[in-house]
Amino acid sequence: MGKNxxxxxxxxxxxxxxxxTREVKPVEIWFGSTxxxxxxxxxxxxxxVEKNEERDFAVxxxxKFL
Structure with missing residues (x-):
């Protein structure tokens, strides 16, 4: 994993x-529906990170952030 x-x-x-508990690398915040x-x-x-897939998480x- 790079420094940034x-x-x-x-x-x-x-x-x-x-x-x-989820561990993710954020890509973007967006408004809409799924x-x-x-x-x-x-x-x-x-x-x-666990599934190595891009997913959308409802804010x-x-x-709780850990």
């Missing part, structure tokens, strides 16, 4: 109500 890459760690509640979150809201697009569902 920042990993965020937080507790997150997914659309099923399950809570997990298949899993049809209500328009703020999202953080980020690379999920409202971030419970």
């Amino acid at each position: 890459e920042q990993i965020l760690k937080f507790k997150y509640k997914n659309w099923k109500g399950e809570t997990r 298949k899993w979150h049809p209500k328009r809201q703020w999202f953080m697009k980020a690379l999920d 409202n569902d971030i419970l």
Whole structure:
């Protein structure tokens, strides 16, 4: 990992109500909706370190930064 890459760690509640600790590399913040979150809201697009996939996290569902 390069010096300028920042990993965020937080507790997150997914659309099923399950809570997990997530580690991500943020890409952007955006406003809109997704298949899993049809209500328009703020999202953080980020690379999920564990899954090595880009995902959208609903900012409202971030419970606590660690």
